[in-house]
Amino acid sequence: MTLNNNALKYLFTAVMLLTLARNNSFADGFPVRPGRFVLSPSVSYFFANKQFDSTSHRTAFKDNGRFHSTSYALYAEYGISRKFTISALVPYSINYFKTDSTPNAINTSGLQDIEIGIKYYLANINYKYYFSIKATGIIPTYKNNPGLGYSQYGSELKLAFAGSGHLFGRQSYFVAENAVREYFGGESVFQDRYNLTYGLTLDKNFHEQVSVSIGGFYATSGNSFINPNPIISANPSTSKNFAFNQVSVSYGHAFAKNLSLFLTGGTFITGRNTGAGTSLSASLNYRIDTR
Numbered sequence: 001m002t003l004n005n006n007a008l009k010y011l012f013t014a015v016m017l018l019t020l021a022r023n024n025s026f027a028d029g030f031p032v033r034p035g036r037f038v039l040s041p042s043v044s045y046f047f048a049n050k051q052f053d054s055t056s057h058r059t060a061f062k063d064n065g066r067f068h069s070t071s072y073a074l075y076a077e078y079g080i081s082r083k084f085t086i087s088a089l090v091p092y093s094i095n096y097f098k099t100d101s102t103p104n105a106i107n108t109s110g111l112q113d114i115e116i117g118i119k120y121y122l123a124n125i126n127y128k129y130y131f132s133i134k135a136t137g138i139i140p141t142y143k144n145n146p147g148l149g150y151s152q153y154g155s156e157l158k159l160a161f162a163g164s165g166h167l168f169g170r171q172s173y174f175v176a177e178n179a180v181r182e183y184f185g186g187e188s189v190f191q192d193r194y195n196l197t198y199g200l201t202l203d204k205n206f207h208e209q210v211s212v213s214i215g216g217f218y219a220t221s222g223n224s225f226i227n228p229n230p231i232i233s234a235n236p237s238t239s240k241n242f243a244f245n246q247v248s249v250s251y252g253h254a255f256a257k258n259l260s261l262f263l264t265g266g267t268f269i270t271g272r273n274t275g276a277g278t279s280l281s282a283s284l285n286y287r288i289d290t291r
Helices: 005-021
Strands: 036-052 058-060 067-080 086-097 106-111 115-126 127-141 154-167 169-181 190-199 208-220 243-255 261-272 272-290
Touching: 036 261, 115 154, 127 169, 243 272
Parallel strands: none
Antiparallel strands: 036 058, 036 067, 036 272, 067 086, 086 106, 086 115, 115 127, 127 154, 154 169, 169 190, 190 208, 208 243, 243 261, 261 272
16 A cells, blocks of 8 residues: 555644644633533534645645544533632544545544643633633543554643623624643653634624634644654654644524534644644533532
């Protein structure tokens, strides 16, 4: 079986898009009241048949290559007090890559990294603007499974600034986040992620909303070696130097005070050493007050 190793190198790093996009509907910068339990299952789909090379040029994959990824995730957050919340994220991913000359697709599936976090609200301005910091531990659930991650423990520190206001007579909000992440081990990986979101309600009852986001992902490591074996080269742990920026639009609908649905579509606008693709996602946000 002959495959384009460079294509696989660029493409499978796009799995990391799902890491960036999972929390978009959770509005991480706003407080979760004490005793409130937030539960959010989600599903995301990503497709790419083009790539950004090492010079950021967009080209089609050779031999009509195409990549599909479906990710399921369960996110939960609980308000301990006015200052602290704890959270957990459990993701499961199914990925495959295929070309016209390969009768069987390269595929991988399984649980990815579990994330356990604690968030602290640093300050607020008139209970309208909020500053928070979140520390997250990253726990791999797999060993040597191509396409699922680095198989390394890690940690992340995220700063967020969120606020609300009015635009055209409608309630609006914004969230600005930046997170730095480090994977530990013999070959450490450093990542920086940012996300900017602006949202607007469409009705006086706050049942409908739309938002626009721009986000980015930058990863670097001292190791840029790519194993010539195509199965190994499909593993993101052998491609640790890449970057991308994406834009997305989201629509939210509240069925009830404690139950909302978010639908999101996004696309890569620039990148380096990664796939150039499009994503679709849906997530439910269910809130339970225990106090």
